[in-house]
Amino acid sequence: MESAPRVRSLNGAAGFVDRVGIALVFPKDDLVLPSLWEAIAGAREVEWAVRDTAGTFLSFTPEMDRLWRWKDDLPAERLACAGRHLARVVSLVSPALVSSLYVRTERDGRADDFRAAGLSSLQLEIAEAVLENGPCCGPEIRMLLSTSDKRGVDAGLQSLQRLLVLTHAGIVEQEHGWPAIRLDLFARQWRTQLRRLPSADDARRRLAATVLQSAGDVSAADLGAALGWRRREAAVTLAELEETGAAASHDEAGIKVWSPRGAFRDA
Known part of the structure; x- marks a missing residue:
């Protein structure tokens, strides 16, 4: 991916997510996705805090202060979709890709479509509470469910994000x-x-093309890890992109790797 100016505003952060399509909040070595931290601070290790000589926390670093605010402001203002939706970490998705992400749930997009998702009893209770009461945080949900089971509710909240319910x-x-x-x-x-909603095949190819464009070079394992897909599905999709001229493949140490070749076009 070509270098770009550092992100210095919330709108700049939104523009970064729109440009790359899918990003992590913090970089992760085993994932090829770009991160908001790198867009703000550049390619250096995450630095959380300014500390005194005794090591006592004084404040966030300037870069972390911006990231910490913007990661919450982006979804609050619907400038980006955020949550544990991909790769079991908090990710950011451009609004333009939300429908492609969601169509893979095979649900219809109504607010109560989770009722047909085969949820556990706790997951269903949580989703119904949010449906009835509006956006809630964990402590509010525990109060609505009359439970003190923080671990169970937190696990339910995380799983519902992976299922694109919350x-x-x-x-x-x-x-x-x-x-x-x-x-x-x-x-x-x-x-x-x-x-x-797009067709499932168009959505699959669009998501793969998005990762390919931002990463530059990916194997099927790279793509599968980034999107939470099985390696076979990732390989088939990359081969389809190659057939359409949106990707080209080559071998690196016996591993097939794909590179972006042209702009992705919907079928």
Whole structure:
């Protein structure tokens, strides 16, 4: 990916996500996706804090302060979709790709479509609570469910993000400690983008082309890890992109690797 000016504003962060399509919040060595941290701070290790000579935390670094605010402001203002939707870490997805991501759930995009998703009893209770009460954070959901089972509810919230039932929608300030993530139903938060869903095949190829364009070179294993796909599905999709002229392949140490060749075009 060509170098770009450092991101210095919330709108700049939104533009970065739109440009790359899918990004992580923090870089991860085993994933080929770009990160918001790198867009803000460049290719250097994550630096969290400014500390005094005794090692006591004084403040976030300037770069971390911006990232920490923007990762929550982006979904709050619907400038980017955020949540544990890909690769089991918090990722950012351009609004233009939300429908391609969602169509893989095989649900229709109505706010209550989770009822046909085969959820566990706890997952269903959580989703129904959010449907009825609007965006909620973890402590609010535990109160609505009359439970003190923080571990169980937190696990449910994470799994519902992976299933694209819940998504980040900003933060809720807490009396003590860090703010809590506010979660809403994915289909309600992004209802405008889900009015028209692409075909599953077009969505699959678009997501793969997006990762390929931002990463530059990927193997089937790289693509599968980034999108949470099986390696066979990733390889088939990359081969399809090659057939359309959007990718070219070559071998590196016996591993087939694909590179972007031209702009992806929907079928």
